[in-house]
Amino acid sequence: MYTEHEELSRREFIKGVGVAAAAFSAALGSTAAAQEAKAGSDRLIRVGIIGPGNQGRKKLMANAVRIPGVKFTAVCDIQSSNLEAGLEVAGEGAKGYEDYREMLDKEDFEACIIAVPLNMHAPLAIAALQAGKHVFCEKQMGRTIEACKDMLRAQRASGKLLQIGHQRRYNPTYHHALKLMKQGVLGEITHIRALWHRNGSWRRRVPNDHPELERLINWRLYEESSAGLMGELGSHQLDVCNWFLDSTPLAVTGFGGLDYWKDGREVYDNVNCVFEYPNGVRITYTSITTNAYDDYYEQIMGTEGTLILTHEDEGLLFRERRAEKLLWEKMAHKEEVGGKQAIVLDASATPKKKGEARGPGEALGEKGEQEDPYYLELFDFFRCIREGGEIFCDGEVGLRSAATCLLANEAMEKRQVIEFNEEHFAV
Ligand SMILES: NC(=O)c1ccc[n+]([C@@H]2O[C@H](COP(=O)([O-])OP(=O)(O)OC[C@H]3O[C@@H](n4cnc5c(N)ncnc54)[C@H](O)[C@@H]3O)[C@@H](O)[C@H]2O)c1
Structure with missing residues (x-):
């Protein structure tokens, strides 16, 4: 016996790319x-x-x-x-x-x-x-x-x-993951861990004959022109948190510092933050520049499962032991990852029925190289210009992500807890 919810999940999952495409096109208000x-x-x-x-x-x-x-x-x-x-x-x-x-x-x-x-x-x-x-x-x-x-x-x-x-926001794998999450495969979301770990100076080479270009070329390293790791890397990943949780944070605190790459730069070389979201959801975010073991991903944790979105093109779903089996789990593509069985989210593998409507992400995804989310985001920008469509990642979305990250920077600088209010996120 499967619940209605599980049966829906199974059908949706089997549709494979249809899941991603439907979400993508619904979100963008368009089909191919x-x-x-x-x-x-x-x-x-x-x-x-x-x-x-x-x-x-x-x-x-x-x-x-x-x-x-x-x-x-x-x-x-x-x-x-x-x-x-x-x-x-x-x-x-x-x-x-x-x-x-x-x-x-x-x-x-x-x-x-x-x-x-x-x-x-x-x-x-x-x-x-x-x-x-x-x-x-x-x-x-x-x-x-x-x-x-x-x-x-x-x-x-x-x-x-x-x-x-x-x-x-234009990546079919993320739309696929969100759809499954909304169907409840993770149970109740309680935590997210997002991170971007690198081992390198983030410094770009300045031509010997043009030392005056240092601040222009290495703009990321200076306060005036950069919001540091939170702005460059965190803003993408905290946007995913805001998007998937359909909310914005209530409070943030954290520690950061310029502790290793002391070469005249001004922005932190490591940031470690905790965000509190509505319903007791807590998010930890770290970005460091001295160890690349963890690489980068967003890990969404719920009472029934964990979803890991990594390298912007891979989604892995791990079900908790206590979670009731879903029928479609048997048919899903699985891999052993770190000693645990993962269901691999594949937003483009399953063939479609002939004549079924396709969303832009899906239709483009068929052409291999055009799966690139940079292509997809630009494609949709031009589509909106031509058709008068609504932008999915618009200025309101951008402001919410930026405010999330900028207040995290402020919390780390002041070594305080900072509370968010509506004014931070709206004009
Ligand atoms: N979406 C992503 O994943 C992603 C990845 C990397 C960078 N970015 C963003 O792209 C932007 C550029 O980053 P980048 O790595 O290409 O930097 P970059 O330094 O390589 O390129 C910036 C260019 O802007 C030029 N420039 C600076 N001021 C200018 C001005 N007033 N008028 C005309 N040109 C000017 C510079 O000369 C340089 O050629 C940043 O906002 C960065 O955050 C986004």
């Missing part, structure tokens, strides 16, 4: 079938980018140029090497600028991608919105809570779209 039906669904969108550096060029441009109907017509960077490299990816006809204001004044592109150091997100995004562009801005949304709120205000005043680059 609907997209195809829309006339002009691949009409040309002219795009400008500010900051074709590591992320802007190697991830965002590299993926965006594969999306049908997307053309970079303008590229802006204050570092000539990155400007040239960005123009190369943009291809024929793109114009280069060192000054973003000049680019925004002169160029009539529709969408602007912003991938510059954190403290420049707000001024550039606001300028682009005021110039009438739809904006895709990398995470963390802004250097301060007020900067994020200014971005939101500018977005609302402009009537344009603003998307923040938390790519996990």
